[in-house]
Amino acid sequence: HDENLQRVLPTLTDAGLKLNMHKCKFNQPSLNGHTISKDGLQPDQDKVTAVIHAPAPHDTSSLRSFLGLASWYSKFIPDFATVIEPLRAVLRDSTDLSFEWTTEAHSSFTSFKDLIVNSPALALYDPELPTYVKIKMRELSLLHQELFFSAERKYSTVEREALACVWAVERWRTYLWGRRFVLRTDHQALTTLLTSKGSGRAGLRIARWSARLLCFTYDVTYRPGNQNVTADCLSRLPLTAENEATEEPDMIAAVFKESLCAISLPEFTSASEICPELSLLRNQIEKGWPKCKKGLPENLAPYFQIQHELSVHGSLILRLTDRLVVPASLRARIVDLAHEGHQGIRLRELFWWPQLDKFVHSVIASCVNCQFSDKVVITAPWDCRYAIVFTDYYSKWPEVAFSSTVTTDVIRFLATVLSREGNPMYLVSDNGCQFTSHAFSTFLQHLKSSVYYPKANGVVKRFNRVLKECIQTCERSHSSWKQMYIEVFSFTFNSTPHLSTGYSPYFLAHGREPRLPANVHISSPKVSDCPQNYGSELATRMDAAFETVLLHHEEQKQKREYYYNKDTQFRPYACGDLVWIDDPTTQRQKLSPNWTGPFKVVSVDEKGLLYKLVDVKYPQAATRVIHYDRLK
Structure with a gap:
């Protein structure tokens, strides 16, 4: 005790730490309800006396208190779990209003008292003996x-x-x-x-x-x-001979590998003693560090920045209190042992040496098995691979949510939007598995666009193009506020007049223009103080906007039709015709065909744009619905 104390107190002084003497106790034979002597470890007699005179529990609270005390001394009671089980059974079957003290519980209660009184002394652990x-x-x-x-x-x-x-x-x-x-x-x-x-x-x-x-x-x-x-x-019975004071060595984290033996404490200590670098480091720590590292040997320069974290314990050197400084001869072997479990750079929790992370990273990067089983690198911002976009066709107002999965998050996102905005007249999506799953079909019925024909849902696809440009800009700027960046982008998009409507999405959704940061120092337009008058004014503005939007939509539609039909000859197919399909799922190589088929036309919609086809070679296969632009 005295030798250990003489080592601890100077170490605290060197570290600049102070102790409150009123809170310090030295040469105490009792600690935390235990008595420590040359015979070993025993329960404190004052605590044993309290247990002997303890009354039988009368409710769940007193029973819990007694079980807590009993568990604290469980190591002194042979077959503790079986002895105490009747008391635990009473606790399991009791409530705050009903408490039944059984005969078995009373017998367990008295048995524990007898056992704690006659409990043996546990011998102190000796690390020098076989375990x-x-x-x-x-x-x-x-x-x-x-x-x-x-x-x-x-x-x-x-x-x-x-x-x-x-x-x-x-x-x-x-x-x-x-x-x-x-x-x-x-x-x-x-x-x-x-x-x-x-x-x-x-x-x-x-x-x-x-x-x-x-x-x-x-x-x-x-x-x-x-x-x-x-x-x-x-x-562990008490030792008959007096235990001599032995210095318990620090334990080394032995990392297991099936094909190699773990490194033992004697081997690690021996390697530390003969390592030239650690020998110089031990001498430097003992004699003190200079004010600058200019005069230090080159191999000690990396240790200068952490000099206050290093301490010598015999032949071993510790960084802080739990990381061993590894000699050069064992570094490759320790990494090999730890890496067998494929735990990456968690090795630094146990060991340290200069450029440890770089060394471990190089080992992992050269491990073929690790590269095969490593996680896929996520390239999307903030670990979210998918953007879920919901766009109102009338106002062009978008709702955006980011997610790492698209299974149940789509339903949750739509439920949030629809509960706030109400149900739309119809909803259109592509044919992604998240929209064709059973869970989604039970949530709502909706229209699905043609397969591999993004023009069928062009409003959403056009917004996705702008959103992608925004995310790329955010990535290039290395912004740490990516979520906020996207929210600002959404507000800017909704505040900008749309080409196809002539109004901003914000105006068509709220009946007024948003208050932008530039408008802070400008007085807001006057509105009627009467709610009824304000409602009438708002309805008038929305009606006028609705008529204007219809005109803009019609003009844009005619303009798109003109440019689309300018160089296009529309020749619809009839039922029974044989056609070929432009299939983007096939691997496009130099010599691979660009078209698959032939397919037979089974039915046509009234506009002549969507065709239901059946494979001529495999008529029993499921039919396909394909847009006119992908046929020939």
Whole structure:
């Protein structure tokens, strides 16, 4: 205790930290309800006395309080989960209004008191001795500490045995991480299933549990149940001889790889001692750093910026409190070990050396398996790949939403717009799977445009072109406010008069022009204070705008028809004609055909623009509805 204290206090002084003496306690044999002595760890006698005189719980609140105290001392109680189960059953069956104290619960209550009074002392952990984890799975509990959940009780015996092993190792990871230990079980199948030999034989559930043990270095051994009598963490009996004060070394994160052995603490320490770079670094830390790095050796220059984060612990060097500085001889091996689990640059949570990220990135970039399984690079802004656009054909008012998926987000977006604006007379969409799914058909009935004919929904396609230009501009400017950029763009678009209507979408939707930033210092137009008069004025403006919009639409329609028919000869097909289809789904190569078919015309709409076709070669196939422009 005194030796550890003499190392801690100077370290705090060097770091410029101060301690409040009124909050500090030294040479205390009791801590957090436990008594620490040469014999080991025992419950505090004052707490034990409080448990002995504790009255039986009379409601759920007092029962929860007692269970919390009991759980705190669970490590001293053999078969704790089974002993305390009747109390937990009372808590599960009770409510705030009904509380039934059963005979079994009272027996469990008194049994716990007897066991805590006669509880053994737990020997202090000695890292210099071999470590054994001895597993004994009970029918209803995990190592006497935790009960199996109802679903876990349905597992097979081998699965419950494997779960007990994983639970025990993770519970005692503080003692096991970074050093080799022996996992001893009375279930012989686990000697294969929890090692690299059984990686291809274990079921998916045991394989997932085995993956959780990859960061530990262990050997699995089998001992029959009649010989595995000490399979409990409480079996650490007090040592007869006095424990000499030993310095517990810092634990190293041992990263597992099936084909290679994990790096042990002695190996890491030895490599740190003989590493020339770390030897210079240790000497520099001990004698102090200069004010500038001009006179430092070249290989110590990267450490100058983090000099206050480095500390020496024996032969090891730590950055902050939990990252080991790795010697040059082990860097490639550590990255190789960690990369076997394909965890990318998470290695820096455990280790550090100069240019660590660059080193790891180069390893990942050269790994063929990582490149095959890596996530697809998302090129759309703020990780949203899709833009959902809803446009009013009359006012040209657009609604835009961005999403990473287009399955249920389309329905949610339309429900939001329609609940605010009301239902349209009809709704037109393309033939995307999100609009033809069963979920969408149950949401609403709508019209679908011709396949691979964007002109059929030209208003939306034209706006998408402008929206795309806006997003490209946003990308080029590297704006960090991309969502706000799009919202500003939408407001600007809605405030600009549209060529086909002569009015801005905002005016046709609200009956007035928007108040722009340039209008802040200009007085607003006067409006009637009477709601009825304002309503009449608004209706007059909207009626006049409606007539003007119809005229503009008709003029634009005639102009488009003139230019379209100028060089086009319209020759509609009749039922029974054989036609060819321009199919953009075929791979267009130099020698590949541009047309597929032939197809037979089954029916024609009244305008002669949409044709229902059937494949001549495969008449049993589904019919297609194709626009005139894609036929010949």
